[in-house]
Amino acid sequence: MKTHHAAVPATFALLLAAPAAADEACRAMADLRINDVNMLSAVTVAATEDLPEFCSVRGYIRPAINFEIRLPTEWNGGLYMAGCGGFCGQLLSDAPGFVNAMNHGLRRGYAAATMDGGHWGTSSVDARWAHHDRLAEVDWGDRAVRETAKLAQTVIARFYDADPSPRIFAGCSTGGRQANMLALREPGLFDGILNGAPAMNYTDLVATWMASVVQANTAADGSRIIGPGDVGLIREHVLAQCDAADGLEDGLISNPDDCSVDWSAIACGEGTNAPCLSAAQIDTLVAWTETGAVNSAGERLYPATVPFGSEPFWGLWLTGFEGGGGALVPVFNQNFLQFMAFREDPGEGFTPLDFDFDTHPAELAYMGRIYNADTPDLTAFAEAGGRMITWHGLADAIVPHGKTVDFFERLQSAHGAALDGVNRLFLIPGMDHCGIQPGPGITSAGFDPLTALENWLAGGPAPESMTITRHDAEGNVDWARPVCAWPARAVHDGTGDWRDPASFACAE
Ligand SMILES: [Ca+2]
Numbered sequence: 109m110k111t112h113h114a115a116v117p118a119t120f121a122l123l124l125a126a127p128a129a130a131d132e133a134c135r136a137m138a139d140l141r142i143n144d145v146n147m148l149s150a151v152t153v154a155a156t157e158d159l160p161e162f163c164s165v166r167g168y169i170r171p172a173i174n175f176e177i178r179l180p181t182e183w184n185g186g187l188y189m190a191g192c193g194g195f196c197g198q199l200l201s202d203a204p205g206f207v208n209a210m211n212h213g214l215r216r217g218y219a220a221a222t223m224d225g226g227h228w229g230t231s232s233v234d235a236r237w238a239h240h241d242r243l244a245e246v247d248w249g250d251r252a253v254r255e256t257a258k259l260a261q262t263v264i265a266r267f268y269d270a271d272p273s274p275r276i277f278a279g280c281s282t283g284g285r286q287a288n289m290l291a292l293r294e295p296g297l298f299d300g301i302l303n304g305a306p307a308m309n310y311t312d313l314v315a316t317w318m319a320s321v322v323q324a325n326t327a328a329d330g331s332r333i334i335g336p337g338d339v340g341l342i343r344e345h346v347l348a349q350c351d352a353a354d355g356l357e358d359g360l361i362s363n364p365d366d367c368s369v370d371w372s373a374i375a376c377g378e379g380t381n382a383p384c385l386s387a388a389q390i391d392t393l394v395a396w397t398e399t400g401a402v403n404s405a406g407e408r409l410y411p412a413t414v415p416f417g418s419e420p421f422w423g424l425w426l427t428g429f430e431g432g433g434g435a436l437v438p439v440f441n442q443n444f445l446q447f448m449a450f451r452e453d454p455g456e457g458f459t460p461l462d463f464d465f466d467t468h469p470a471e472l473a474y475m476g477r478i479y480n481a482d483t484p485d486l487t488a489f490a491e492a493g494g495r496m497i498t499w500h501g502l503a504d505a506i507v508p509h510g511k512t513v514d515f516f517e518r519l520q521s522a523h524g525a526a527l528d529g530v531n532r533l534f535l536i537p538g539m540d541h542c543g544i545q546p547g548p549g550i551t552s553a554g555f556d557p558l559t560a561l562e563n564w565l566a567g568g569p570a571p572e573s574m575t576i577t578r579h580d581a582e583g584n585v586d587w588a589r590p591v592c593a594w595p596a597r598a599v600h601d602g603t604g605d606w607r608d609p610a611s612f613a614c615a616e
Pocket residue numbers: 238239240241242245447448449453
């Protein structure tokens with residue numbers, strides 16, 4: 109990619125390298141007059157060990173979409189925009205790592221942009237901002253991303269006197285929902301999209317499915333049935349039954365959908381002294397991992413369940429931690445039901461236990477039209493030349509991969525083999541939601557879909573595999589292997605060292 113410099117008036121051309129001229133070009137961005145946009149500041153930020161020198165442009169798109177655009181002095185010609193997670197609500201310009209983090213692109217020389225989803229919240233699981241506020245809900249639904257993306261492209265064109273290419277969006281979880289939304293509603297806005305763990309049907313996932321998870325783990329007296337003290341036993345038992353079932357004893361459950369767990373060996377019986385699970389706890393596990401969200405007729409309301417192998421991550425999502433904290437799913441579910449899920453907010457007082465699986469799912473349709481990006485039709489995105497890489501951890505207990513696999517099966521029915529040239533799915537063994545928490549698999553730091561997307565956008569073939577790498581606590585490579593484009597899987601050759609990627613090949 110070419111390197112560009114900030115466009116400065118001809119008078120200053122001889123001073124191009126001088127900091128004063130670059131700073132003047134930056135400060136001029138604060139004076140741009142753009143419809144519906146209030147610029148607040150534009151300042152040059154000096155290079156650090158972590159980041160190159162950039163011009164930081166901050167402001168808001170009316171009424172309340174706060175954004176930051178970072179324009180590096182040494183520009184690679186592209187745009188990298190990051191999505192946001194959960195209910196968003198904070199401008200996380202310096203989010204670390206790769207997930208919903210614009211600096212990941214800035215480090216490679218992209219102009220970078222991010223936004224807060226169109227409202228302020230105390231955290232990404234706080235939805236009080238949505239109480240009787242349809243405009244804020246529409247902004248969170250898609251306008252915050254779309255308008256920030258358009259604004260970033262305008263500001264880039266003014267600053268560098270060139271349009272960005274390629275234009276890349278990267279998001280995970282809600283950021284993945286935003287990725288799908290862009291492909292469906294604004295197919296020409298980005299050339300390439302990195303789509304992680306997409307929460308694409310927010311109403312069915314965060315209202316219906318999460319309510320089933322919470323109800324299944326709540327006893328008649330309101331107490332939690334499975335708590336943090338039970339997870340170790342469950343985890344050991346699941347691993348013992350599922351690790352080798354994928355053909356390789358490596359501490360990872362690479363095909364969680366192919367394993368079924370018999371709980372009887374750890375069920376409490378008369379006179380049991382060993383650690384064991386009560387009948388109620390086993391009922392909860394069966395509801396979480398097999399039954400899922402169902403109505404009173406037994407019909408499945410969501411095509412995913414808690415995957416086997418996700419137990420190491422249950423503290424944060426499902427059960428809470430020893431000593432407190434965690435268990436975000438009940439909080440997330442309750443906030444969504446109270447303030448976001450229904451056309452008329454039931455508000456405080458409505459709890460996950462009030463969710464009725466026969467009547468409430470149909471009442472979610474109104475807000476679903478605002479939030480959901482679940483239509484298996486990438487025709488317009490393909491016609492615009494779009495390329496997407498979708499990735500999902502196979503140990504994700506809050507946005508389980510089953511929905512993404514179901515969506516890809518529907519995409520494949522709609523597009524056939526042409527799907528491979530537009531959107532490729534990578535299912536990553538042992539990975540937590542968005543690769544956030546360390547566990548038996550890798551975190552988001554252990555793979556690099558951005559390079560794969562860059563190569564694809566530069567005219568290379570659609571990616572067939574990527575290498576995932578696990579590092580130990582000292583930072584040395586523990587193991588590495590290919591992860592293959594769905595529906596292929598990395599298959600072990602039966603004899604080689606499983607820590608060596610050469611021992612695997614992609615096969616269906
Ligand atoms: Ca509302």
